[in-house]
Amino acid sequence: MNAKSPTGAGLDEVRVFLERYxxxxxxxxxxxxxxxxxxxxxxxxxxxxxxxxxxRAMPASLFGQDVAGDDVDGTDLVLHDGGGDKRCWPVAGTLGFLPHLNRGQVLLSMYEADGSPFQADPRQALVRQVEIARQSGFTAMGAFELEFYLVDRERDDRGRYQPARYALSGRRSLNRNTMAVDELDEMSPFFDMIYEAAEQLDLPLESVISEYAVGQYELTIRYRDLLRAADDLVVAKRLVRSAARRFGMEACFMAKPFGQEAGSGMHLHLSLNDENGNNLYADLPDGQISPLMLHSIGGIRQTIGETMLVLAPFMNSWRRFASAVYSPASDSWGIENRTVALRIPNGSANTRHFEHRVAGVDANPYLVAAATLGGALYGIDRRCDPGLAAEGNDYAQGRVAELPKSWIEAMDWLETSDFMKEVMGPSLHRAFIAIKRAEYRRLALEVSEAEWSLYGFTV
Structure with missing residues (x-):
């Protein structure tokens, strides 16, 4: 078989890589x-x-598996068509080198034998939304923020996971040290490894900070086209995880690994450019917010309830909403306000964009980006009114948005959503629902240590 790659990746990338490494x-x-x-x-x-x-041939059933890698009945992807393989192709621009592994890395996406996209591949859902935007004259631009915990492999004397020791000194801090530069210095060998590898991966990592909890950090990634931004997030998570192992610790991308500490988000920054690269969300000459951005926010507000299972896909994801600290489970919006779901940051008029703050770091970035862009396009097409911007502390307002209140309710909302069926495509939509319901049943049968401790020999 000799076929042209439907992703646009070519042998020039291979030749450069083999010569350089x-x-x-x-x-x-x-x-x-x-x-x-x-x-x-x-x-x-x-x-x-x-x-x-x-x-490269790979089984389509990979998209019909649960998080543990077990096949899920009802996805229509397990043993479908006799369990045959589909064809996977390298994603253009993602071939790079991981110095600490002494291996290369390239992302793949799945296609049918005729070169058409395999509809259950989440990356293809974002490709479709990006193309819909392009047909309307928009180029989707974006960047993700990556929050995570560094956790020690050694548990404490009560068997609980604990923050990792510093890579430089071996000390362990139990203080928050939010945005402390010395905290970063203590972890500098680890972050030096990450930045060195990022250069070889064409991964435009920018600032790093110590976040709001012990052992929690955040990496920001440079703004660029939205599809590549989602690829960046995938590459960044794998890089952080593999680097952490080399220092005897683990990177944790659960949305809420510690109940009393801050959750970890995956904030998405989004804007739309025209064909000449001009920002269509730029402020009007009189300083007013672009109507296009307001309609985009209005569309996301109208559809966000239907997207919540994508933004918070796991049982643990919903623990992040139990605390209002910088994790808004709402549909509110505002200007330079970190208590809202959709925030317009301060900045120059020409770099204006909004930040979607609801997704946890455990979410699939392709699906988060597809749902967000899809909501924005929905709002532009229907000229949706975003309503009034929130003022002050939106947590304190006590406003209750019409959103799913639980993981299982979010499944119901997604299953009946025509909007998300269109964004995800029927095949992925059906498989995703089947997988999440199977995961719910699996966890519903597990009796936790907390239940034994609280009820076991008391009730």
Whole structure:
């Protein structure tokens, strides 16, 4: 078989890589499933060219598995058509090198034999929304923020996970040290490894801060086209996780790993450009907010309830909303206000954009971006009114938005949503619902240690 890659990736990328990294013997080929987990294999150096020439066969059932990798009935992807493979192709521009692994890495996306997109691949859902925007004259631009915890492999004397020791000194701090520069210095060998690798991956990492909880950090990523921004988030998570292991710690991307501490978000910044690169969300000459951005926010407000399972896909995701600290489970919007769901940051008129703050870091970035862009386009098409901007502390207002109140309710909202069926595509929509309901049943049967401690020999 010899076919042209439908992603636009070419052999020039392979030649540059092989010349630049003569000692790279293996390349991790990574496809992102509906949970945001990388599935794939490690190929050898001599196989790289054939990957770009003919693609690579992988089972479609990878998109019908739960988070543990078990097949889920009802997805219509398990043993469908006899369990045959589909063709996976490298994503253009994602072939890079991980120095600390001494291996290459490239992202993959799945296609049918005729080169058409495989509709259950979450990346393809974002590709469709980006193309819909393009047909309307918009180029979607964006960037994600990545919050995470660094956790020690050694548990405390009560068997609980605890913050990782500093990579430089081996000390362990139990203080928040929010935005403390010395905190970053203590972890500098770890972050030095990350930034060094990012340069080889064309991953435009920018600032790093110590966040609002012990052992919590945030990396920001430079703004660029939205599809590549979602790829960046996938690459960044894998980089952080693999680097952490080299220092005897683990990176945790749960939305709420510690009940009394801040949750970890995956804020998405979004704007729309015209074909000449001009920001269509830029303020009007009189300083007023662009009507296009207001309609976009209005569309997201009208559809956000239907997207909540994508923004908060796991049982643990909903723990993040139990505390109002910088994790708004609402549909509110405001200007330079971190207590709202949709925030317009201060900045120059030409760089104006909004920040969607609801998604947890455990969400799939392709689906978050697809749902957000889809909501924005929905609002533009219908000229949706965003309503009044929130003033002051929106948490204190006590306003209750019409949103799902639980994980299982979010499943119901998504299942009956025509909007999300269109954004995700029927195949992915059906599979995602089946997987989440199976995950709910699995966890409903698990009796937790907390239940034993509270009820076991008391009631």
């Amino acid at each position: 003569p000692d790279a013997k293996g390349i991790d080929v990574v496809m992102t499933d509906c949970h945001g987990i990388g599935r794939g294999k490690t190929i050898r150096r001599h196989e790289l060219e054939s990957l770009y020439l003919t693609g």
